[in-house]
Amino acid sequence: MAEQTRRAPVLIVEDDGLIRMDLADILADMGLSTVEAANADQALKVMDTLQAISALMTDIDMPGSMNGIALAHRAALRSPTCPLLIISGRYNPADGTLPEGAVFLSKPISEPALRRALAKMGLIGAMDW
Amino acid sequence: MFPANPDCGKLFAEMDWSSTPLGQREDWSVELKTLTNVMLGSLQPMLIVWGPKQTTLYNDGYAAMCGHRHPAAFGGSFHALWHDIWDAVEPIITDAYQGRGTSMDDIEFTMHRNGYPEETHFAFSYTPVRDPWGTVLGMFCACTEITSQVMVRRAERTQRERFRQVFELSPGGIAMLVGPDHVFDYANEEYDAMIGVGRDIIGKTVAEAVSEVVRQGFIDILDGVYRTGESFIARGLPIQLNRGPDGEMQRRLIDLVYQAMRHEDGTISGILVQARDVTEIRAEEASRELLSHELGHRLKNQLAMVQAIASQTLRNAPDIASARQRLSERLAVLSAAHDTILEGGRGTSTVRQLVQQMTDLHDDPVAPRFVTSGPNLKIGSRPSLSLSLILHELATNAVKHGALSVPGGSVELHWRVVLPGADGFEMIWAERGGPVVAEPRVRGSGSRLISAGLNGTNDGHVEMSFLPEGLRCVVTADLESFQKEH
Numbered sequence: 001m002a003e004q005t006r007r008a009p010v011l012i013v014e015d016d017g018l019i020r021m022d023l024a025d026i027l028a029d030m031g032l033s034t035v036e037a038a039n040a041d042q043a044l045k046v047m048d049t050l051q052a053i054s055a056l057m058t059d060i061d062m063p064g065s066m067n068g069i070a071l072a073h074r075a076a077l078r079s080p081t082c083p084l085l086i087i088s089g090r091y092n093p094a095d096g097t098l099p100e101g102a103v104f105l106s107k108p109i110s111e112p113a114l115r116r117a118l119a120k121m122g123l124i125g126a127m128d129w
Numbered sequence: 130m131f132p133a134n135p136d137c138g139k140l141f142a143e144m145d146w147s148s149t150p151l152g153q154r155e156d157w158s159v160e161l162k163t164l165t166n167v168m169l170g171s172l173q174p175m176l177i178v179w180g181p182k183q184t185t186l187y188n189d190g191y192a193a194m195c196g197h198r199h200p201a202a203f204g205g206s207f208h209a210l211w212h213d214i215w216d217a218v219e220p221i222i223t224d225a226y227q228g229r230g231t232s233m234d235d236i237e238f239t240m241h242r243n244g245y246p247e248e249t250h251f252a253f254s255y256t257p258v259r260d261p262w263g264t265v266l267g268m269f270c271a272c273t274e275i276t277s278q279v280m281v282r283r284a285e286r287t288q289r290e291r292f293r294q295v296f297e298l299s300p301g302g303i304a305m306l307v308g309p310d311h312v313f314d315y316a317n318e319e320y321d322a323m324i325g326v327g328r329d330i331i332g333k334t335v336a337e338a339v340s341e342v343v344r345q346g347f348i349d350i351l352d353g354v355y356r357t358g359e360s361f362i363a364r365g366l367p368i369q370l371n372r373g374p375d376g377e378m379q380r381r382l383i384d385l386v387y388q389a390m391r392h393e394d395g396t397i398s399g400i401l402v403q404a405r406d407v408t409e410i411r412a413e414e415a416s417r418e419l420l421s422h423e424l425g426h427r428l429k430n431q432l433a434m435v436q437a438i439a440s441q442t443l444r445n446a447p448d449i450a451s452a453r454q455r456l457s458e459r460l461a462v463l464s465a466a467h468d469t470i471l472e473g474g475r476g477t478s479t480v481r482q483l484v485q486q487m488t489d490l491h492d493d494p495v496a497p498r499f500v501t502s503g504p505n506l507k508i509g510s511r512p513s514l515s516l517s518l519i520l521h522e523l524a525t526n527a528v529k530h531g532a533l534s535v536p537g538g539s540v541e542l543h544w545r546v547v548l549p550g551a552d553g554f555e556m557i558w559a560e561r562g563g564p565v566v567a568e569p570r571v572r573g574s575g576s577r578l579i580s581a582g583l584n585g586t587n588d589g590h591v592e593m594s595f596l597p598e599g600l601r602c603v604v605t606a607d608l609e610s611f612q613k614e615h
Contacts (some may be wrong), residue, residue, distance in 0.1 A: 015584070015585065016430070016434065016437075016511075016581075016584045016585070017515075017576065017580075017581030017582040017584060017589070018438060018441070018581040018584065018585075019433050019434065019436075019437045019439040020581075021305075021437065021441070021577060021580075021581050022436070022437035022440045022441055025440070025441070025444060026440070026503075038589075039587075062609055063585075064587070065589045088424040088427030089425075089426050089427075089428075089430045089433060090422075090429075093201055106429070107429045107430060107432070107433040108429065108432040108433040108435075108436040109433070109436070115420070
């Protein structure tokens with residue numbers, strides 16, 4: 001737990017405040033620190049100010065200058081090793097052009113699926129659940 | 130004596146010819162003797178009209194055409210036989226007597242030769258018969274029955290007519306092109322409508338009648354079908370046609386079939402074109418697909434929202450019983466907000482409707498505790514769900530801890546479009562006359578749901594101030610996204 005809280009925060013990008021809040025709570029319960037953004041533009045600003053993020057977790061459809069897929073590409077360009085988690089009710093991965101290695105989860109999100117994805121990314125221990 | 134014509138042969142043999150203008154048979158000319166022998170030996174209907182008195186002789190075949198006039202007409206005058214249609218017969222018999230033959234392709238008779246009235250058709254030729262010096266002695270006529278040919282032709286015509294009707298009634302466009310240059314031979318109304326009503330195409334080649342298709346490659350395709358006999362079949366093919374009211378170009382989508390038509394010997398005679406304008410059908414299909422995709426998307430987002438509400442409710446509830454009650458209240462509020470969206474049709478919820486739903490639930494109609502005012506602003510469906518929830522949580526909190534928890538407390542609720550840019554929405558909830566409030570040390574799920582703000586809006590904020598006179602909550606958002614239908 002102590003080791004995990006020292007880690008850089010997970011950036012959650014989601015325009016629905018309720019869903020964003022709940023995701024942040026779920027990740028906090030898993031011992032992860034989080035930082036929130038309501039759209040891609042805000043997220044880019046957050047990435048500019050933070051030294052690092054341990055993962056990007058983003059919705060696709062959001063108001064603003066770009067959607068979540070474009071944001072994920074930007075993040076991959078900045079930090080190729082940054083784990084990417086894409087969440088949406090609209091698209092499925094076959095439609096999109098997700099960056100390589102990005103994980104897609106469909107809304108509404110299943111908590112076990114989220115835990116498996118985070119464990120695979122090494123953000124939480126596989127035994128935590 | 131005349132086995133081919135027993136009836137007329139008997140009449141001929143028994144007739145007292147000396148009492149007729151022809152006189153005794155022994156005195157007849159070689160020509161008349163020869164012709165009567167030919168006539169009575171033949172199965173083909175034949176007629177002889179002889180001498181200046183136009184004495185008439187015929188065989189059994191011809192007798193059938195005379196109906197009840199036979200046998201009286203045998204040996205009588207030609208006029209006596211056909212007096213009722215003499216106007217038509219007189220010119221041709223006169224012509225024959227003047228040395229001019231006539232042929233008639235199709236004369237119709239009703240005959241009873243099979244025991245019932247029967248339509249028959251015959252072709253006639255009236256041939257003048259002359260003596261060696263050129264004088265016309267009489268007229269010889271051989272008739273050919275053409276009933277079966279006429280019937281076949283009629284059946285063909287009927288079938289063609291039927292095909293034509295089928296083509297006319299066909300919901301698709303049909304045209305027939307003939308020859309290697311693809312000349313329009315036929316086009317039904319639907320085809321005309323498809324290429325543009327009022328274009329004169331029959332008798333013209335496709336290249337001149339519908340010239341805009343040349344550069345789109347359709348003539349090459351027609352040439353290919355004409356050359357190879359292989360059909361061309363395409364669905365949803367884009368085509369530009371000068372079909373507008375003033376002949377202006379329009380883009381359409383058509384289903385198209387070109388099929389080679391062949392002569393009896395197998396060579397290609399032309400091309401049958403079947404075309405259907407599917408522009409509107411395709412557009413409908415696309416919009417239906419979009420709509421079902423959109424519905425699926427909305428459903429998933431709303432499930433995600435419910436999931437978040439349920440999760441937040443459970444996370445912050447003191448016990449399961451109160452969690453269950455709060456959750457069911459919150460879902461009821463969402464459901465009512467949904468009703469408003471559906472009642473009014475797409476995107477026609479208004480802020481006033483949502484405020485009304487809240488006061489219906491939490492205000493006392495006898496002693497009202499709410500003062501509300503604001504314009505009848507339209508609100509998009511996503512923000513409307515959030516706003517309903519925020520109003521519900523604010524009211525619930527006021528009833529439990531705030532101005533509505535004591536007699537005399539009140540809530541002022543105002544909303545407006547923020548000037549001067551008129552590009553922002555603002556709603557202010559201000560409580561008065563309640564117990565003195567202080568910011569709670571632990572925020573409950575209600576205040577967390579409120580702080581989540583207006584879903585689907587840009588630049589949305591919620592500011593809660595715990596002022597001495599009561600809670601003040603300001604909800605703001607960019608107006609365009611607030612009203613936008615997502």
